[in-house]
Amino acid sequence: MDSLSMWEATAGERKQRPALQGDQYCDVVVIGAGYTGLSTAYHLQEKGHKTIVLEKYHVGYGASGRNGGELLTGFQGTMESWVAKKGLETARQMWEMSLDAIDLVENMIKDHNISCDFVRKGDIRPAYKLSHLDYFKREQEYMAETFGFYELNVLDKDEIKSELNTDFYHGGRTNERGAHFHPVKFVRGLADLVEEMGAEIYEHSEALKIEKSGKATVTTDQGRVIADEVVIVTNAYAGNLNRTIKGSIVPVESIMIATEPLTEDLMVELMPTNRAASDSKNLLYYFRRTADHRMAFGGSGRSFSKRDALRLFDTLRDGMVDVFPQLKDAKIEYRWGGKVGFTQDMHPYIGQLADGSHFAFGYAGRGASMAVMAGKILAETITRPEDVVNPLKKENLRPIPFHSQHAKAVGIMKFYKAFQDRFIG
Numbered sequence: 001m002d003s004l005s006m007w008e009a010t011a012g013e014r015k016q017r018p019a020l021q022g023d024q025y026c027d028v029v030v031i032g033a034g035y036t037g038l039s040t041a042y043h044l045q046e047k048g049h050k051t052i053v054l055e056k057y058h059v060g061y062g063a064s065g066r067n068g069g070e071l072l073t074g075f076q077g078t079m080e081s082w083v084a085k086k087g088l089e090t091a092r093q094m095w096e097m098s099l100d101a102i103d104l105v106e107n108m109i110k111d112h113n114i115s116c117d118f119v120r121k122g123d124i125r126p127a128y129k130l131s132h133l134d135y136f137k138r139e140q141e142y143m144a145e146t147f148g149f150y151e152l153n154v155l156d157k158d159e160i161k162s163e164l165n166t167d168f169y170h171g172g173r174t175n176e177r178g179a180h181f182h183p184v185k186f187v188r189g190l191a192d193l194v195e196e197m198g199a200e201i202y203e204h205s206e207a208l209k210i211e212k213s214g215k216a217t218v219t220t221d222q223g224r225v226i227a228d229e230v231v232i233v234t235n236a237y238a239g240n241l242n243r244t245i246k247g248s249i250v251p252v253e254s255i256m257i258a259t260e261p262l263t264e265d266l267m268v269e270l271m272p273t274n275r276a277a278s279d280s281k282n283l284l285y286y287f288r289r290t291a292d293h294r295m296a297f298g299g300s301g302r303s304f305s306k307r308d309a310l311r312l313f314d315t316l317r318d319g320m321v322d323v324f325p326q327l328k329d330a331k332i333e334y335r336w337g338g339k340v341g342f343t344q345d346m347h348p349y350i351g352q353l354a355d356g357s358h359f360a361f362g363y364a365g366r367g368a369s370m371a372v373m374a375g376k377i378l379a380e381t382i383t384r385p386e387d388v389v390n391p392l393k394k395e396n397l398r399p400i401p402f403h404s405q406h407a408k409a410v411g412i413m414k415f416y417k418a419f420q421d422r423f424i425g
């Protein structure tokens with residue numbers, strides 16, 4: 001699933017950055033150049049803290065260069081379920097944080113003229129089953145009553161036609177706060193920006209070892225960074241650098257396809273309101289228009305076997321045509337996949353290991369904005385911890401028991417979810 005993503009292919013030439021050589025000194029060393037790492041660097045540099053970012057491959061190699069670019073509010077599951085799990089006060093902070101995260105991305109893009117096709121026209125959750133409309137109505141009422149949030153709107157099968165030109169869904173719900181962007185243009189724009197602010201980014205510089213005794217020393221194959229603080233933000237691409245972090249993440253594959261550029265008229269006909277869409281199937285479809293008039297369409301990746309990778313893209317293309325039969329003759333120009341990081345609690349973790357190293361990961365498919373917010377919180381935790389509000393704080397991080405069996409568990413879960421999608425009302 002490592003083939004070129006449409007985002008990489010359409011983002012222009014990639015800037016090459018040098019590998020780390022010799023010894024370098026800074027205030028904070030950040031490991032991983034995705035949204036989390038670069039946002040951490042941005043917020044640290046803003047406060048005058050000299051930052052070095054180490055990246056194993058290149059900026060945006062991980063999920064930040066492969067995602068659907070949909071900026072959505074909330075977390076996996078309803079806010080009602082988060083109130084039940086965390087209590088009203090913490091759930092309220094989580095909700096506010098998810099709204100603020102999209103505003104944060106928008107402000108960074110606007111303040112620094114990051115050219116990344118940012119569109120803020122809300123998002124839509126189409127209903128895969130009729131019963132899902134009741135669930136949306138309940139959610140709409142709950143969010144208004146409990147969170148004072150009035151920007152959800154439930155649409156029936158006729159009404160959704162003004163949003164999506166398809167008979168596939170039974171209706172849906174819109175949310176005015178969502179947005180979408182070009183994920184690679186954003187991550188590259190952010191990288192250029194943090195360099196302008198004085199940070200250094202080294203590519204092809206895998207962090208191989210971290211030693212902490214007072215200061216942190218991070219070793220790569222050709223150099224070392226010596227810093228006051230270390231931030232490990234390798235998310236679902238974590239290797240063996242830190243086994244506690246690796247053992248706390250379940251990487252789940254998601255795949256995407258993109259059509260050739262189509263006409264603007266056709267794309268407006270299919271998705272007139274140009275919102276980011278992600279539907280209510282268990283194994284969901286997520287899709288959106290792009291600035292160059294393609295359909296970018298995502299779904300579930302591999303489960304058990306390596307063999308099923310081959311037919312998954314065809315199945316996803318069939319799914320796209322089920323939703324939009326108008327695309328049956330559209331050529332699929334790009335196919336790619338990536339790893340989405342989940343935690344056992346299904347919400348992101350932001351915290352510190354016993355040795356003081358900082359971490360954030362596990363955005364469960366909502367990292368396009370939440371990872372940027374996590375970077376801000378990490379920077380605040382380092383620079384002025386007394387002021388930090390962090391409802392996602394994770395203490396005493398421990399590997400998930402039987403973590404090595406997770407691939408099988410994910411496969412079984414996907415099989416069960418697909419069964420539910422097909423056979424349970």
Ligand SMILES: Cc1cc2nc3c(=O)[nH]c(=O)nc-3n(C[C@H](O)[C@H](O)[C@H](O)COP(=O)(O)OP(=O)(O)OC[C@H]3O[C@@H](n4cnc5c(N)ncnc54)[C@H](O)[C@@H]3O)c2cc1C
Pocket residue numbers: 031032033034035036037054055056057058059060061062063064065066067068069070071072205206207208233234235236237238239241254255256286298337338339340341360361363364365366367368369370371
């Ligand atoms: C196909 C797909 C679609 C998605 N769609 C959406 C979406 O529409 N909306 C949404 O909100 N979220 C979506 N997501 C999730 C979102 O992309 C992620 O949550 C987000 O990008 C995470 O950013 P990150 O910086 O934490 O991790 P990453 O972007 O994965 O960055 C981690 C980096 O760490 C590097 N690294 C690993 N080990 C080392 C090491 N030892 N030394 C140095 N570097 C190292 C990796 O090479 C990688 O570049 C999607 C994800 C995928 C895969």
